[in-house]
Amino acid sequence: MKNIEDMTEKELLGEIVRNQRKNGIFLLITAASGLIAAALMLFLVCSVVPKAEETIDRIDVLVENSNSMLEQADTSLKEIEDMINSINDLVEENKEVVNSTLKSIDGLNIDALNRSIKNLKDVVEPLTKLFGLGE
Numbered sequence: 001m002k003n004i005e006d007m008t009e010k011e012l013l014g015e016i017v018r019n020q021r022k023n024g025i026f027l028l029i030t031a032a033s034g035l036i037a038a039a040l041m042l043f044l045v046c047s048v049v050p051k052a053e054e055t056i057d058r059i060d061v062l063v064e065n066s067n068s069m070l071e072q073a074d075t076s077l078k079e080i081e082d083m084i085n086s087i088n089d090l091v092e093e094n095k096e097v098v099n100s101t102l103k104s105i106d107g108l109n110i111d112a113l114n115r116s117i118k119n120l121k122d123v124v125e126p127l128t129k130l131f132g133l134g135e
Helices: 009-107 110-131
Strands: none
Touching: none
């Protein structure tokens, strides 16, 4: 290739035309690549967006179901808590009754009770013999 200063006008114009053709080919390749990329993007948008919307809808349903289940679990936990409180109250009430009964039993004089039973036996035994009911 000659130096630009050594070229004639005709050679310079020929060089410019060759460069313009090369640039035109590169511009066509760039434009075709852009069109292919745009077509690919359009295809992806058309195929991915509906699936994404469907997935988002399913996620919404899943979240609603999860919220419903959490509310039911919360209600169940409250009912269990109420039931445990009722059982605790019942135990407390029975504890007082058992304590009262134990105090009453502790208050009994077992020795006096045994003496009274022996005295009763001593009185009833001769009566059974008298009436012939005993041995």
